[in-house]
Amino acid sequence: MYKRHLTKPDGRRLVLYGRRPLLAEIEAPSPLRVGASSSPHLRWHPLRGEWVAYASHRQDRTFLPPASYNPLAPTTGAGIPTEVPAGDWDVAVFENLFPTLTSNAQEPPVAIVATSPGEGACEVVVFTQDPATSLGQLPLVHLEMVLEAWTDRYLELGAREDVRYVFPFENRGVEVGVTLPHPHGQIYAYPFVPPLAARELAQQREYLDRHGRGLLEDHVRAEIEEGTRTLYVGPHAAAFVPVCARYAYEIWVAPRRAVPSLPELTAEERADFARALKTALLELDGLWGRPMPYVLVVHQAPTDGSLHPEAHLHVEIYPAYRMPDRLKYLAGSEIGAGVFTADTLPEQKAAELRAVEVSLE
Amino acid sequence: MYKRHLTKPDGRRLVLYGRRPLLAEIEAPSPLRVGASSSPHLRWHPLRGEWVAYASHRQDRTFLPPASYNPLAPTTGAGIPTEVPAGDWDVAVFENLFPTLTSNAQEPPVAIVATSPGEGACEVVVFTQDPATSLGQLPLVHLEMVLEAWTDRYLELGAREDVRYVFPFENRGVEVGVTLPHPHGQIYAYPFVPPLAARELAQQREYLDRHGRGLLEDHVRAEIEEGTRTLYVGPHAAAFVPVCARYAYEIWVAPRRAVPSLPELTAEERADFARALKTALLELDGLWGRPMPYVLVVHQAPTDGSLHPEAHLHVEIYPAYRMPDRLKYLAGSEIGAGVFTADTLPEQKAAELRAVEVSLE
Numbered sequence: 001m002y003k004r005h006l007t008k009p010d011g012r013r014l015v016l017y018g019r020r021p022l023l024a025e026i027e028a029p030s031p032l033r034v035g036a037s038s039s040p041h042l043r044w045h046p047l048r049g050e051w052v053a054y055a056s057h058r059q060d061r062t063f064l065p066p067a068s069y070n071p072l073a074p075t076t077g078a079g080i081p082t083e084v085p086a087g088d089w090d091v092a093v094f095e096n097l098f099p100t101l102t103s104n105a106q107e108p109p110v111a112i113v114a115t116s117p118g119e120g121a122c123e124v125v126v127f128t129q130d131p132a133t134s135l136g137q138l139p140l141v142h143l144e145m146v147l148e149a150w151t152d153r154y155l156e157l158g159a160r161e162d163v164r165y166v167f168p169f170e171n172r173g174v175e176v177g178v179t180l181p182h183p184h185g186q187i188y189a190y191p192f193v194p195p196l197a198a199r200e201l202a203q204q205r206e207y208l209d210r211h212g213r214g215l216l217e218d219h220v221r222a223e224i225e226e227g228t229r230t231l232y233v234g235p236h237a238a239a240f241v242p243v244c245a246r247y248a249y250e251i252w253v254a255p256r257r258a259v260p261s262l263p264e265l266t267a268e269e270r271a272d273f274a275r276a277l278k279t280a281l282l283e284l285d286g287l288w289g290r291p292m293p294y295v296l297v298v299h300q301a302p303t304d305g306s307l308h309p310e311a312h313l314h315v316e317i318y319p320a321y322r323m324p325d326r327l328k329y330l331a332g333s334e335i336g337a338g339v340f341t342a343d344t345l346p347e348q349k350a351a352e353l354r355a356v357e358v359s360l361e
Numbered sequence: 362m363y364k365r366h367l368t369k370p371d372g373r374r375l376v377l378y379g380r381r382p383l384l385a386e387i388e389a390p391s392p393l394r395v396g397a398s399s400s401p402h403l404r405w406h407p408l409r410g411e412w413v414a415y416a417s418h419r420q421d422r423t424f425l426p427p428a429s430y431n432p433l434a435p436t437t438g439a440g441i442p443t444e445v446p447a448g449d450w451d452v453a454v455f456e457n458l459f460p461t462l463t464s465n466a467q468e469p470p471v472a473i474v475a476t477s478p479g480e481g482a483c484e485v486v487v488f489t490q491d492p493a494t495s496l497g498q499l500p501l502v503h504l505e506m507v508l509e510a511w512t513d514r515y516l517e518l519g520a521r522e523d524v525r526y527v528f529p530f531e532n533r534g535v536e537v538g539v540t541l542p543h544p545h546g547q548i549y550a551y552p553f554v555p556p557l558a559a560r561e562l563a564q565q566r567e568y569l570d571r572h573g574r575g576l577l578e579d580h581v582r583a584e585i586e587e588g589t590r591t592l593y594v595g596p597h598a599a600a601f602v603p604v605c606a607r608y609a610y611e612i613w614v615a616p617r618r619a620v621p622s623l624p625e626l627t628a629e630e631r632a633d634f635a636r637a638l639k640t641a642l643l644e645l646d647g648l649w650g651r652p653m654p655y656v657l658v659v660h661q662a663p664t665d666g667s668l669h670p671e672a673h674l675h676v677e678i679y680p681a682y683r684m685p686d687r688l689k690y691l692a693g694s695e696i697g698a699g700v701f702t703a704d705t706l707p708e709q710k711a712a713e714l715r716a717v718e719v720s721l722e
Contacts, residue, residue, distance in 0.1 A: 043604060043605045044605065045603075045605040045607070046564060046568070046576055046580060046605070047561045047564055047565070047576065047577065047580075048557070048560055048561060048564065049560065049563075049564045050699060050700070051700065052605050052606070052607050052700075052701045052702075052703065053694075053700060053701065053702045053703065054702075054703050054704075054705075054706055055702070055703075055704055056704060056705055056706050056709075057704060098704070100694075100702045111604050112580070112583040112584065112587055112604050113580075113604050113605055165698075167693075167694075167697070167698050169692075169693030169694070169697050169698075170693070171690075171692040171693050176690055176692050177688070177690030177692055178692075186693060188693070188694055188698065188700070190698070190700065194694075194698035194699050194700045195698070195699035195700070196409075196697065196698055196699035197698060197699075199409055199410065199699075200408045200409060202410075203407060203408055203409065203410045204408070207407070215407055215408065216408065219407060219408075219473070222473040223473065226473055242406075243404060243472050243473050243474050244404045244405065244406040244407070244413050244474055245413070246406070246413050295692050295693055295696060295697060296693075297693055297696075297697030297698070299697075316697065318696060318697075327538070329532075329537055329538030330691055330696070331530075331532040331537050331538055331539075331656050332528075332530030332531070332532050332547060332549070332656050332657075332658055333414075333461075333528075333530070333549055333555075335656060335658075335679060335691070336528070336530050336557065336656060336658030336660075336677065336679075337526075337528050337530075337549065337551070337555035337556070337557055337558060337658070338411060338555050338556035338557035338558075338560075339411070339412065339413075339414060339549070339551065339555045339556070340413045340414065341413075341414045341415075341416070341461045342413065342414065342415050342416075343415075343416055343417060343418060343459070343461075344415075344417055345415055345417050348417075
């Protein structure tokens with residue numbers, strides 16, 4: 001993997017990753033000459049015991065690009081500069097123009113609850129230069145490069161004093177609020193371990209203490225042994241609809257070994273993880289012959305300075321639809337009580353996904 | 362309050378509530394002669410440490426009512442019977458035809474995670490006979506009757522052995538998945554304390570132990586003292602955009618005293634609570650001159666046999682829009698990490714709501 005650090009004219013960070021050496025003359029473009037001003041801060045939610053992030057941005061309203069403008073396509077000589085340069089890169093990462101978390105957060109306002117600066121980072125990960133493909137359609141070697149870029153971000157962001165959790169994710173499709181079709185994801189680097197990660201880690205720690213083995217390690221083994229919901233079982237990784245799926249077509253992808261975080265995957269494990277992930281994504285798109293909107297998240301060990309032997313790296317994919325024309329709405333029971341309700345069984349949905357033929361290359 | 366228990370031809374429960382005596386000859390209708398078969402069950406989600414509810418229903422596919430059919434309007438002589446009778450009732454409650462939780466749940470299947478019968482209840486609460494009004498538009502005396510019906514359901518369902526938490530809520534609008542415009546809500550009676558309620562109770566218990574006062578009681582007092590986000594402050598209840606709002610126009614409504622549950626409200630407190638709730642709902646609808654879609658939930662003490670001095674009854678309202686044409690999507694950070702991000706400040710949004718003129722009657 002080749003890597004190049006650049007700085008945009010407005011001061012933001014850009015990192016390019018490639019399978020081939022990157023030419024020396026590449027420069028980092030930006031659609032804006034001056035950075036957007038923002039003063040993100042956190043407020044404590046006393047009833048839920050969690051932080052809420054606020055960022056009221058002031059945007060330069062004179063910047064009104066045409067509808068055809070794609071900020072994630074390589075900059076060409078003509079037109080408004082984009083966020084990424086031309087050149088022989090495979091994956092590009094840059095700081096979000098309107099970050100919810102940032103390394104230069106100001107002092108937070110005083111409030112009737114605790115407040116804190118919105119420290120951390122919000123990065124955009126451009127998966128490819130091709131605006132018309134998707135994460136799942138990327139060739140395996142390119143998908144592995146995305147995993148390597150995530151790995152590098154975990155190491156670089158995680159090494160920062162103000163970052164305790166590095167969280168790569170992809171929101172895909174207008175149904176989950178994404179208007180930009182160019183294949184891309186995001187990374188949030190939080191100054192705390194976020195509540196859902198903390199919850200999963202606590203469950204895993206308790207299991208490890210009690211059984212001396214990993215919770216997800218045992219779960220993956222049980223899913224493979226039962227075999228009715230598995231989508232991919234390789235030597236080092238597996239993809240399956242979990243027995244306790246909350247979304248109809250929910251999929252988990254995990255290494256079979258209890259690898260705490262991306263950097264601890266061996267090259268063979270990462271390659272197999274890419275095959276498992278690609279299988280899952282292609283089956284979702286093949287199900288109804290159209291792109292499945294989803295939220296895809298990576299859960300792994302915090303970067304809070306402690307050892308996390310309980311953590312087991314995995315991807316969770318939450319597809320937006322439960323039927324071809326029915327979205328899964330998160331309503332009273334889900335967002336007010338925290339209880340997911342499903343009117344289909346994971347076994348049925350896994351069978352539908354398993355019936356999709358995919359080719360890995 | 363007058364109340365009548367009835368049984369539908371398919372065996373389901375119907376309860377009518379009225380301000381005037383209910384006529385003796387009322388009979389409970391049902392669109393179906395035979396109940397839908399369902400075998401809801403729960404599966405344990407080991408990573409999150411929570412139950413997920415599954416109910417794969419078999420519906421009588423010969424029942425295809427016309428688009429104009431409103432199952433929540435009073436049954437007339439002509440056409441398919443609805444779920445509620447004609448008569449002088451104000452609020453009607455009946456068991457959901459396709460329950461996720463039920464008192465006659467079967468044995469759950471054996472799985473690689475713990476399973477449990479889907480015990481409990483799922484009820485529909487018809488707020489009024491008028492299909493063209495809304496919860497917020499109901500006259501105060503009628504809104505109080507809804508609160509009394511919720512109170513009665515809390516007592517009746519909460520007394521059951523298999524019910525540990527009674528959860529009234531309203532999903533409103535196609536944006537949150539509701540296709541039936543007739544004003545109605547639901548009640549889920551869970552066989553466990555649901556995760557979000559448990560989390561709030563734990564936070565409140567810790568605060569009570571440390572300070573000897575209620576967390577929400579102190580928070581409501583602080584909101585009233587600061588005064589910049591309050592929408593209604595009465596002698597016994599308040600409505601406000603909380604300082605830590607997760608949704609742009611999120612509103613909490615609470616009695617000022619630390620009342621654990623609906624039955625412990627005095628008549629004066631309930632009347633003031635209704636005024637606070639009505640103010641909040643009318644301000645949401647008045648904001649852009651159109652009905653605001655939302656999820657409204659009631660949090661209160663569990664019915665698990667323990668005393669809950671830490672619990673403080675309150676309503677949380679999560680409006681779906683953050684701008685007139687922009688929904689708040691729950692995406693990576695919210696549903697994958699548990700961190701809400703907002704690009705507006707609660708103070709700004711409260712000011713917009715406070716500028717709406719409402720009349721209480």
